[in-house]
Amino acid sequence: DGGITQxxxxxxxxxxQNVTLSCEQNLNHDAMYWYRQDPGQGLRLIYYSQIVNDxxxxxxxxxxxxxxxxxxxxxxxVTSAQKxxxxxxxxxxxxxxxxxxxxxxxxSRLTVL
Amino acid sequence: xxxxxxxxxxxSVSEGALVLLRCxxxxxxxxxxxxxxxxxxxxxxxxxxxxxxxxxxxxxxxxEAEFKKSETSFHLTKPSAHMSDAAEYFCxxxxxxTGNQFYFGTGTSLTVIP
Numbered sequence: 001d002g003g004i005t006q007x008x009x010x011x012x013x014x015x016x017q018n019v020t021l022s023c024e025q026n027l028n029h030d031a032m033y034w035y036r037q038d039p040g041q042g043l044r045l046i047y048y049s050q051i052v053n054d055x056x057x058x059x060x061x062x063x064x065x066x067x068x069x070x071x072x073x074x075x076x077x078v079t080s081a082q083k084x085x086x087x088x089x090x091x092x093x094x095x096x097x098x099x100x101x102x103x104x105x106x107x108s109r110l111t112v113l
Numbered sequence: 114x115x116x117x118x119x120x121x122x123x124x125s126v127s128e129g130a131l132v133l134l135r136c137x138x139x140x141x142x143x144x145x146x147x148x149x150x151x152x153x154x155x156x157x158x159x160x161x162x163x164x165x166x167x168x169x170x171x172x173x174x175x176x177e178a179e180f181k182k183s184e185t186s187f188h189l190t191k192p193s194a195h196m197s198d199a200a201e202y203f204c205x206x207x208x209x210x211t212g213n214q215f216y217f218g219t220g221t222s223l224t225v226i227p
Contacts, residue, residue, distance in 0.1 A: 043217045048214070092156075096213050099165075099207075105156050
């Protein structure tokens with residue numbers, strides 16, 4: 001089945017550690033996105049990528065980094081510079097053109113201890 | 114900048130009652146419009162979308178929404194609520210010709226009372 005796979009589903013991190021969240025899609029979509037979700041704040045865009053080897057900062061990129069070396073993959077690194085990293089992270093993809101919607105993964109919940 | 118407003122962060126309805134979740138957007142050019150549903154600790158699932166054509170759009174699980182350009186609204190309705198409809202609902206817009214960016218409302222949590 002085509003879709004988006006995020007891993008791990010749950011992750012615990014000590015303060016000061018970097019952590020990488022994986023996002024893989026087999027939908028042949030050009031565009032991929034990372035959102036952060038906090039209670040009562042909806043979805044906030046961290047980074048997005050419209051093509052391989054290119055990505056743009058979203059509204060809350062500070063303390064995060066991404067790469068897009070392959071069309072299928074868009075990993076997100078939460079660095080120690082992110083002051084409040086505990087959140088639910090959602091990866092999504094879209095066709096990148098026309099009227100296509102976003103397709104979402106199941107999310108990764110990061111907790112900083 | 115684009116904004117999406119969902120009136121009512123929490124809505125409660127009785128089982129069998131009408132569900133109405135409100136969404137308004139700010140844009141001089143009608144965007145593409147979407148409603149998503151999210152169950153706890155899961156990703157978002159598309160309920161329905163409006164791009165062009167008929168302004169009344171039907172989606173999954175008996176939901177529908179009507180695009181009203183004059184009111185810049187895209188409210189979500191369901192005639193009869195079911196217990197399984199309890200979830201978080203998000204309205205989103207995608208302005209045409211703006212680089213594939215999507216803008217989300219802050220969500221409405223729907224509670225269904227038995």
